[in-house]
Amino acid sequence: MGRVLIIGCGGVASVAIQKCCQNSAVFQEILIASRTKAKCDALKQLLEGKTDTKITTAQVDADNKEEVVALIQRYKPDLVMNIALPYQDLTIMEACLACKVNYMDTANYEPENIDEPAWRAAYEKRCKEEGFSAYFDYSWQWAYKKKFEEAGITALLGSGFDPGVTQAYCAYALKHEFDSIETIDILDCNGGDHGYAFATNFNPEINLREVSAPGSYWENGKWVEVPAMSVKRVYDFDQVGTKDMYLLHHEEIESLAKNIPGVKRIRFFMTFGQSYLEHMRCLEDVGMLSATPITYEGKEIVPIQFLKALLPDPASLGPRTKGKTNIGCIFTGKKDGKDKTYYLYNVCDHQACYKEVGSQAISYTTGVPAMIGAMMLLTGRWKKPGVFTVEEFDPDPYMEALNRWGLPWQESHAPVLVE
Numbered sequence: 001m002g003r004v005l006i007i008g009c010g011g012v013a014s015v016a017i018q019k020c021c022q023n024s025a026v027f028q029e030i031l032i033a034s035r036t037k038a039k040c041d042a043l044k045q046l047l048e049g050k051t052d053t054k055i056t057t058a059q060v061d062a063d064n065k066e067e068v069v070a071l072i073q074r075y076k077p078d079l080v081m082n083i084a085l086p087y088q089d090l091t092i093m094e095a096c097l098a099c100k101v102n103y104m105d106t107a108n109y110e111p112e113n114i115d116e117p118a119w120r121a122a123y124e125k126r127c128k129e130e131g132f133s134a135y136f137d138y139s140w141q142w143a144y145k146k147k148f149e150e151a152g153i154t155a156l157l158g159s160g161f162d163p164g165v166t167q168a169y170c171a172y173a174l175k176h177e178f179d180s181i182e183t184i185d186i187l188d189c190n191g192g193d194h195g196y197a198f199a200t201n202f203n204p205e206i207n208l209r210e211v212s213a214p215g216s217y218w219e220n221g222k223w224v225e226v227p228a229m230s231v232k233r234v235y236d237f238d239q240v241g242t243k244d245m246y247l248l249h250h251e252e253i254e255s256l257a258k259n260i261p262g263v264k265r266i267r268f269f270m271t272f273g274q275s276y277l278e279h280m281r282c283l284e285d286v287g288m289l290s291a292t293p294i295t296y297e298g299k300e301i302v303p304i305q306f307l308k309a310l311l312p313d314p315a316s317l318g319p320r321t322k323g324k325t326n327i328g329c330i331f332t333g334k335k336d337g338k339d340k341t342y343y344l345y346n347v348c349d350h351q352a353c354y355k356e357v358g359s360q361a362i363s364y365t366t367g368v369p370a371m372i373g374a375m376m377l378l379t380g381r382w383k384k385p386g387v388f389t390v391e392e393f394d395p396d397p398y399m400e401a402l403n404r405w406g407l408p409w410q411e412s413h414a415p416v417l418v419e
């Protein structure tokens with residue numbers, strides 16, 4: 001049915017690519033292109049002979065728009081899946097626009113260099129006007145809405161689990177369970193244990209930036225910001241057990257606040273163990289989470305990038321990680337004039353993921369929805385020109401696909417609410 005250029009070949013991409021290859025009727029041909037071509041070749045070798053999808057590989061520096069344009073012009077894909085890093089979102093969107101090709105990604109734009117003056121000025125203005133201080137936000141990608149509409153192409157932003165599936169859950173709850181949604185609590189629980197004192201489950205730079213930033217939530221039409229890790233709750237997760245969770249800023253809150261009519265409060269919580277928090281605090285105190293370059297023995301190094309080189313590669317955690325993830329949304333609202341509560345969630349087993357695709361559940365729960373988002377675009381089930389997030393489309397085919405492709409959802413009509 002389609003021909004897809006997949007950019008990136010890290011933890012998440014390798015799952016998405018394997019899922020595309022399980023779904024050859026839709027993904028007939030793929031070109032895997034990344035900074036390190038050897039990783040693309042190794043994955044191609046692993047998959048060839050086991051799939052009907054025709055795989056080719058290439059090297060690309062996706063920070064360079066012209067290189068991406070040249071690759072698109074040569075390969076002529078129906079869709080570009082950006083599963084590299086959020087740093088590349090805008091160059092790849094620009095390239096898609098230049099070539100009039102559909103685009104999708106799994107995380108919203110943030111710059112690699114947060115000290116770049118033009119970006120910094122726009123960021124500081126946004127912090128003041130909007131009231132949250134995360135380095136990422138949708139404004140940069142939403143700015144392409146009109147251009148994508150005029151070009152007649154679709155950009156699907158953030159089709160991972162959170163963002164991604166969590167927004168499909170919201171759209172589904174609104175369509176089938178509620179007349180109006182009042183509150184949404186997104187709970188992201190990782191009950192997995194990899195045996196290391198400290199490691200991150202996906203790209204360390206992106207992960208540590210996210211969790212060391214101030215938390216924020218949406219309430220009564222505005223952002224409320226709180227110091228990092230200052231709001232703690234305890235929740236008993238199905239099939240995982242009782243965990244401490246902390247309020248974080250998260251990107252889907254921004255789009256859900258716009259797209260769920262009348263919603264009064266949206267919060268995001270993520271579980272963290274004590275060892276992770278203690279290490280993170282210590283690394284932050286000594287400056288190791290800084291993205292500002294320092295000069296060491298005549299060489300410029302970025303502390304957080306140096307830290308990344310020391311930490312275990314997230315892709316290597318697969319064989320060691322045991323336990324389950326439980327990610328979902330708890331809703332309160334009204335149906336037929338009555339108060340109602342509802343919980344939609346997925347439980348995913350790290351070892352079962354490893355058995356299937358050689359990755360832990362964090363890469364799996366992101367890579368599967370990346371494939372599903374791409375499938376929605378390729379099959380034309382989700383098709384409208386412009387720039388959209390997951391909750392702006394019909395959730396039903398996406399929810400059906402989650403059940404079919406490895407992330408079945410469960411529901412509760414009497415969930416314990418978060419205080």
Ligand code: NDP
Pocket residue numbers: 007008009010011012013033034035036039060061062063083084085086088106107158159160161162163164201202203206314362365366
């Ligand atoms: P990794 O670091 O494992 O992989 C990133 C890949 O992108 C690597 O193959 C890397 O190449 C490649 N890459 C980096 N820079 C460039 C470049 N300039 N040009 C071409 N390729 C490049 O990251 P993850 O797989 O963990 O994460 C992938 C994405 O998924 C990220 O955007 C992350 O934020 C997002 N994510 C989303 C989640 C969600 O639920 N929505 C959850 C988890 C992650 P090389 O191999 O050379 O380093």
